[in-house]
Amino acid sequence: MAAKSTFRNMVLCLTAVCLLCGAVLGLVYAATYDAIEAASLKALQASIGQVLPEGGDLSEANHVEVGGQDYEYYLSTGDGKTLAYAVKSTVSSFGGPLTLMVGVLPDGTVYNTSVLSHTETPGLGAKCTTDAAFVGQWKNFPATKSLKLKKDGGDVDAITASTITSRAYTLAVANAVAVVKNLEGESVAVDAASGASAY
């Protein structure tokens, strides 16, 4: 079936196949680049819209460094005042990085949260995007409550059988709140280390 192997035809064959595959990949990458950018921008805007109160003008992306980590955030302003912040917060969780968009009011109240990307276990940790009780509790989470899981002495309900994901999620929210407090002029330390220590 196959041709006899000589040094010359092996090199030629591998080179030709790699060049051809590289060209195909380059073409597909170029062809899908705009669509991929558009899809991720749409997901970003949808998540910002979801975590901020309605009304107010949204700013461009801003960056701030808190606790040695760079945070991207968006400001919603109206009547010359800051209405709310949307902070993109990434922590490491059970299955890899967990990135949230967290809407925070200037007084430290969590307005709402939304998951931008995660690699949690389907059916378990991945419930952090769907579990009604878990997702619902972030809506208007008051600044006076403690951003820790109940089993860690705080006020956050964990997802059943997904403590590590819940803990990482809570840390991401707490970091976002700390970022906002820093932006509002308070000096609050950010715990950049992950609460997830599974690996």
Added chain:
Amino acid sequence: MGKKISLILDGFVKNNPTFVLVLGMCPTLATTTSAMNGLSMGLATLFVLVLSNIAISAIAPMVPDKVHIPVYIVVIATFVTVLQLLMQAFVPSVYATLGLFIPLIVVNCIVLGRAEAFAGKNSVGASALDGIGVGLGFTASLVVIGLVREILGSGSAFGWKLFPGDGVLAFVMAPGAFLVLGYLMALFNKYLKK
């Protein structure tokens, strides 16, 4: 004509990748937490399998024997990356749930296994049919495993709630995957494989 149909049917029963060939166990165990996930993973693998079977059967006569494995892997990896880019662009929500497992199709034994065992020795047409058959067989197996695990573990089927409550959590986790796979494999071999 009969031969073509039997090529496709072979993928379901005689060469069923999951229950008979026992190939591609990693995605089988990992992505079948729900019927929908199993279906998406099966179709993604089907796409890669058909295209790589076609491409490999076309180039196989020209490929020197000693380098055929690297050549096959490069071809398969190319199709997987193409699939990944297309999914990111057009079905971002499916990509978000399966993202982690798509690159792993490259090392899925089914794809390389069919390239070695079939596409390298047969015509383009027959290889395409073999890819469709084995791909559909894999998809069907993943859907069945996913459905059983979803019903027992989450109390729903394809996302539709069948009964209230959470079901037996173990079936969503790894132990349930092994249990369901083992029992289905036993049943399959007892009743279907003759």
